Amino acid sequence: MAALSAPSTAPPKRFLVLFDFDETIVNESSDDAVVRAAPGQQLPDWLRQSYREGHYNEHMQRVLAYMAEHGVTEDSIRSMVENIPPTPGLLSLFQYLQAHKQDFESVVVSDANMYFIEAWMERAGVRHLFHRIFTNPASFDAEGRLVLLPFHAHSCQQCPENMCKQVIVREYLARRQQERGDCPFQRVFYVGDGANDICPMLALGPRDTAFPRRDFPMHRLLQKMQEAGTEGLKVNVVPWATGQDVVDCLKRLEKERGHCS
Ligand SMILES: [Mg+2]
Numbered sequence: 001m002a003a004l005s006a007p008s009t010a011p012p013k014r015f016l017v018l019f020d021f022d023e024t025i026v027n028e029s030s031d032d033a034v035v036r037a038a039p040g041q042q043l044p045d046w047l048r049q050s051y052r053e054g055h056y057n058e059h060m061q062r063v064l065a066y067m068a069e070h071g072v073t074e075d076s077i078r079s080m081v082e083n084i085p086p087t088p089g090l091l092s093l094f095q096y097l098q099a100h101k102q103d104f105e106s107v108v109v110s111d112a113n114m115y116f117i118e119a120w121m122e123r124a125g126v127r128h129l130f131h132r133i134f135t136n137p138a139s140f141d142a143e144g145r146l147v148l149l150p151f152h153a154h155s156c157q158q159c160p161e162n163m164c165k166q167v168i169v170r171e172y173l174a175r176r177q178q179e180r181g182d183c184p185f186q187r188v189f190y191v192g193d194g195a196n197d198i199c200p201m202l203a204l205g206p207r208d209t210a211f212p213r214r215d216f217p218m219h220r221l222l223q224k225m226q227e228a229g230t231e232g233l234k235v236n237v238v239p240w241a242t243g244q245d246v247v248d249c250l251k252r253l254e255k256e257r258g259h260c261s
């Protein structure tokens, strides 16, 4: 009889760390940084005012079209992105994850776009740390314009129409558990800052930890949900101000023994 599954070469990693990008990994919104490549380093009022709530992806598409029409090149957009500073302590957190890569799988879930995230990560030398990047597809077309596409379609009423991070996290956890021989992650960590990092909190359990950036929207919204006793919110909440705060918490939890490897 042939074995049903091939012997695995490495034990599965025990922990999953999910990262937002804008204002979590980098200390600014990448879209705001890129706008500084526009003529006069800002957008005209008519373009700024064309934004409609819940349609941010379409708005950014108009911004990028405007920039291409005004001669802003791929090189200048790329260099704006590459020069966004990392959030304080985030590089220490990446060094910690690199040094403990047998235990941690790292993934990005971001409503920015693939071009910005990969450009920044390649410059920072951290692209190899990430198993997957879930974000809006983006590439330059023949006219030199960066074209964005929505990440997916979903039916969540709380999220912008191009992305629900809860759907992404639930699907990823289910798929990885299956791929890992039915072994779930021992714990899941989520490092974020924004209002769109709230919906995925409902996919996490009582062993998992949410790291909301202190005094940012995700932190304020989680506090309100905790006070209101929101049903389905089971995750532990540990606010962070620098990446070192996250390292300190991971160090404590990493010492625990795993249950399937
Ligand atoms: Mg963010």
Ligand SMILES: [Zn+2]
Binding pocket: 156, 157, 158, 159, 163, 164, 165, 166, 167, 199, 200
């Ligand atoms: Zn959602």
